[in-house]
Amino acid sequence: MPRSDSIIIKFVAVLQLDCNMNWVNKMNNFVELPVTKLEGNPFHMIGDEWMLITAEKEGKVNTMTASWGGFGIMWGKNAAFIAIRPQRYTREFVDFADTLSLSFYDNSLHKVLGYLGTASGRHEDKIAKSGLTVAHEDGIPYFAEAKTVLLCKKLFAQQFDENNFIEKETIESCYPNKDYHILYISEILKVLVKE
Numbered sequence: 001m002p003r004s005d006s007i008i009i010k011f012v013a014v015l016q017l018d019c020n021m022n023w024v025n026k027m028n029n030f031v032e033l034p035v036t037k038l039e040g041n042p043f044h045m046i047g048d049e050w051m052l053i054t055a056e057k058e059g060k061v062n063t064m065t066a067s068w069g070g071f072g073i074m075w076g077k078n079a080a081f082i083a084i085r086p087q088r089y090t091r092e093f094v095d096f097a098d099t100l101s102l103s104f105y106d107n108s109l110h111k112v113l114g115y116l117g118t119a120s121g122r123h124e125d126k127i128a129k130s131g132l133t134v135a136h137e138d139g140i141p142y143f144a145e146a147k148t149v150l151l152c153k154k155l156f157a158q159q160f161d162e163n164n165f166i167e168k169e170t171i172e173s174c175y176p177n178k179d180y181h182i183l184y185i186s187e188i189l190k191v192l193v194k195e
């Protein structure tokens with residue numbers, strides 16, 4: 001085959017890949033899905049399997065496990081809701097950055113999520129110890145070992161106000177130290193899933 005023909009064929013092949021909505025991050029074997037095609041039950045994904053909240057501040061990445069939060073629609077946008085207690089080191093990263101990721105893992109990594117939910121990045125290099133590999137998509141940090149990643153842009157942050165709890169027992173049961181969560185609502189910009 002003449003060399004020019006082979007170049008044209010390669011060019012067409014690359015063009016087809018680029019036109020395919022499912023091709024995004026070939027290196028880490030992730031594909032991009034429309035948010036509406038996200039599969040999974042959020043009660044199970046967040047409440048049972050847990051997720052990692054990851055953000056970057058001045059070149060440093062931190063992450064923490066979370067089992068409270070949700071997905072839905074807010075202000076006409078696909079949105080994710082997370083709640084972070086003020087003393088978490090990750091809170092400094094989430095407050096600094098405009099973006100963050102929420103990532104989900106196979107059961108084989110559940111123990112790792114347990115560790116990332118008890119150790120603090122303030123006191124140890126917990127990401128290095130966890131064995132997870134930091135990756136970036138559009139400048140947003142996540143981990144290559146994830147099975148699903150939501151790349152998010154912050155829209156809103158507000159700490160829960162004690163006066164606004166209608167069920168007052170929640171204050172006693174969840175906030176004996178008055179460390180009220182900060183609610184972050186973020187727009188889900190992209191969903192990546194492992195191929």
Ligand SMILES: Cc1cc2nc3c(=O)[nH]c(=O)nc-3n(C[C@H](O)[C@H](O)[C@H](O)COP(=O)(O)O)c2cc1C
Nearest residue numbers: 064065066067068084085089090117118119120121
């Ligand atoms: C299963 C599980 C779920 C958790 N969910 C949350 C949560 O939703 N919000 C929160 O502020 N902390 C939550 N935590 C606690 C943080 O993950 C934990 O304090 C972590 O060590 C914070 O790390 P950092 O100081 O590096 O940010 C959870 C911990 C575990 C083990």
